[in-house]
Amino acid sequence: MSDQSGTARKTFFGNSTELVMAVAVVAVVMMLIIPLPTVLLDALMAMNLVLALLILLIVLYTRKATDFSIFPTILLVSTVFSLALNVSSTRLILTRGTAFDGRMVRAFSSFVVGSGGTEGLVVGFVIFIIIIAVQAVVITKGATRIAEVAARFALDALPGKQMAIEAEYNSQAITEEEAIARKNDLQREVDFYGAMDGSSKFISGNVKVGILITVVNVIGGIVIGTLIHGEPITVAIGTYISFSIGDGLLSQFPALLISTATGIIVTRSVSNGTFGEDVSEQFSRDARIYWIGAGVLGGFALLPGFPWYVLIPMAALLVVLAVRLGRRKTKRDTAAAKTADAKKAKPESEDMSPIVPLDPLSLELGYGLIPLVDREKGAELLERVHRIRRESGLDLGLVIPRIRIIDNIRLEPSEYCFKIQGVDVGRGKIRMGYYLCINPGGVKDELPGEKTRDPTFGLPALWVSEDKRDEAERAGYTVVDPPSIIATHLTDIIKRHAAEILGRQDTQEILDALKKSYPAVVEEAQKALSLGEIQKVLQALLREQVSIRNMVAILEALADYGQAAKAAKNMQFLNEKARQALSRQICLQYATDDRVLRVLTISQSLEQKILDSAVETAAGIMSAMDPSTRISWIKALSRTVAAVQDQGWYPIVLCSEAARYLVKSSTERELPDLVVLSVPELVADVTVEAVGEISVESEEKVKV
Structure with missing residues (x-):
């Protein structure tokens, strides 16, 4: 009531x-x-x-x-x-x-x-x-001028301050509510000084x-x-x-x-x-000014004609103020000295952190690219980054940490750079106000423009002005605006380096979240394998662009085969079993709309040579072919892949379970995007069509 x-x-x-x-x-x-x-x-x-x-x-x-x-x-x-x-x-x-x-x-x-x-x-x-x-x-003219300058400076500084807030939010230094509150305060400040400029x-x-x-x-x-x-x-x-x-x-x-x-x-x-607090603080910092003022007034009082009966009392008042401020400063210095001694007595490890943390993933911009993240100009890039993080979580099953966006004066004005744990993993240059026209391969009519290359895939491209955009689209070019260039590059960086982004702490958080709904699955997997071993399996899947979103199936496979893999000291075997648990997902990822999977097979003799080249190392089983056989293998594979790509098909190699990891690891340097599947990964409702065979004894055979 x-x-x-x-x-x-x-x-x-x-x-x-x-x-x-x-x-x-x-x-x-x-x-x-x-x-x-x-x-x-x-x-x-x-x-x-x-x-x-x-x-x-x-x-x-x-x-x-x-x-x-x-x-x-x-x-x-x-x-x-x-x-x-x-x-x-x-x-x-x-x-x-x-x-x-x-x-x-x-x-x-x-x-x-x-x-x-x-x-x-x-x-x-x-x-x-x-x-x-x-x-x-005096007053109105000065106040008007100050209001004009304050309004101009507040507006000019707005993008930088907004970027600083975004950087703190992306680095998780502040919460979303704090970021919104700071942005609102910043907007109110700009609006206030803008209104004062006219008022x-x-x-x-x-x-x-x-x-x-x-x-x-x-x-x-x-x-x-x-x-x-x-x-x-x-x-x-x-x-x-x-x-x-x-x-x-x-x-x-x-x-x-x-x-x-x-x-x-x-x-x-x-x-x-408040004004009173500022006056009290800033007029009481140093007692020497009052001693000097008292001396000057005393000197004037001794000159003939000056009102000594006014100047001497004022000088005495300044002396009293100087004495009081001096005593206060002595107390402050004593307290500061005690605090410093206490700090020195503490171990050095308590004074500073033993590590300087790095951002899991960051985007650094040259100052010429700041308008891309300016709220006043739409901040389209910020929205796209947020959307990419969400889409990556759905596609890969990996929640990408907040991407810290900062300006870097060491970069060229039009340059940007992606870093993972402080290490450069990709960079490019953007011409603001221009569009990147990428030649997908079938363009015959060339447009006038500045020649360059797409920073994501390295394709030949041109920078053209906005008035040439329609002409470029009609000519067959793929036309991309500056925010889309960075967004596409970011998506590719995440896919290629997802395994590096996934750390042990991220793995533990995934398990903790899954444990709320599937406690038995998580507990059994953790009994069979350590946290680091589970992380390595997930990293192996991400390294080959396999989504780990179906964590229940992955953990069940790890629980089933974990002990056997550890007994045989063959962690690659565990990776293969995790892939087989996701066989339908993997097949449908590369199959056509009518569920046809076109693959390249390996000749029996060549596959046997690959199996015979297996050696055990500290990092696991690796392929160690002799140089001549390896060169022949890579040449044959490259020619076959090129022939398949000319037909418009995605190159997929099919081999036995034992050879799959060896085939993938032996081609990772020359053909990093090659997809290698094993026979147990195939599912019944997907039609497999062999379009070629890879062999080093004779020329490759490719269906047309």
Whole structure:
């Protein structure tokens, strides 16, 4: 019940505040047209003074400029309010003349001036001119310039700050909620200084209009007093000039307070404390300045003609401040020395981390490519990176860690670089504003453009401008924009280096997540094999582009054959059994839409030579052919693969289970993308079609 009443009360006050503000703004505008009684005018003028004073105090006690985000709007409302009061007071002064009984205007026209008669008028006019000059030439002009520079710098620095936030988020230094909050704060800061750039013009406009209104009041009052009211010229001058000066001072004094507040809020952009805290901290850092100041004042006091009775007390006050600050500094130094001694007493290993962690996967950009990750310009690359991470998780079954994107001044402006654990694994160059036109092989009409190569696959390509894009597409080129180039390269990097990205900690996290749903499978696999052995099997699968998403089938195979593989000291046997557990997935990965798998076979004599070349090493069983046989084997394989590719088919080699790993490992350097399947990996509902045989005794035979 109390919660409901509190909510209702909050809603009521919130709605009431909105209603009051709406009525107040409309009333301020209507004041320009509707005459006001003098009592209400006095109350509103007093309210204008209080409002200006409150604005100044709020600015002084505000820690960050964006904490007072409504300040630009307040400037507009207060300026219109002040001008409306000017118009209302002008109307009453000109219509009533000597009978005008506005107490606030009369008080400023007499008390502030300090004397009556002609002398008072002259003094009041001089004070009015001085206030106008100080406000227009000194405070308002300086605040306007600072607001312009702050707005420009805030906008220019926005991409770099956004990249810094993205880098912290990608490196998991901050959470997603913290990243969003920082970005919102950054956007508010840019919006605030952008609004202040224009709002500062309200103050300068108010000064100019105040001068105009005062001049119009004086001239109009003299004309009305002498020609309409029939007053003597001296009476009209004394009355209307006095009222006009009082009205001008009364309107410009609140404007001066608001101008001062404007100058303070735009000059404190680098502060994190209130104005008072900053003054207290920064004026108390060094006691020597107060000793020097006291000495200078004491020297002036000894000179003839100077008021020693003023200077000596001020010098004594500075000496007291210097002594107190010196004692405070001594205490701080003592405390700092104790802290330093305590740190020295600790072992060095506690002072710094024994390792400097590296990013699992990072993307470094030259400064010319920063617009690709600029939120103001769409940040298309950031969205694509996020999508690639999600798609890689679905395709490979491996959750890619957050990719840290940073700028690197060591790179050329148009260059980018991918790194895994701080090691360069791929780089390229981008021409911003141009499109990469890749020749897929059948293009005959060449376009004019800068020749280059696709950074992902090394295909011949051209850089063409945007107006040539349609022409390139019609000519048969594959046209790619800059974000797509980096995204395609990133996808290829992830596929080729997925095994390097998967670490023991990642493997443990996979097992922990799977254990919630399949505890028996995970426990049995971990009994048979260690964490490192499971990781190596997963890495072997990823190295050959086999998805590990079906972890249940993989772990069941490891549980079944783990003990046998360890007893025989043949971990490659375990890899083959894991592949066979995923046989349907692997076959469908390379089969055509009608489930036909076109393969190359190996002659029986050649396969036997490969089997005979097997030797045991510390890394497992490897192929060790003699040089001549290996050269013949690679040449025959390369020619056969090229012939199959000419037919538009994907090259797949089929062999026995015992030879599969040896075939793959012996060709990894020359043909890293070659797919090698074993007979047990074939499934019944996929049709296998042999399109050629690889042999070193004779020329290869290829079906056409």
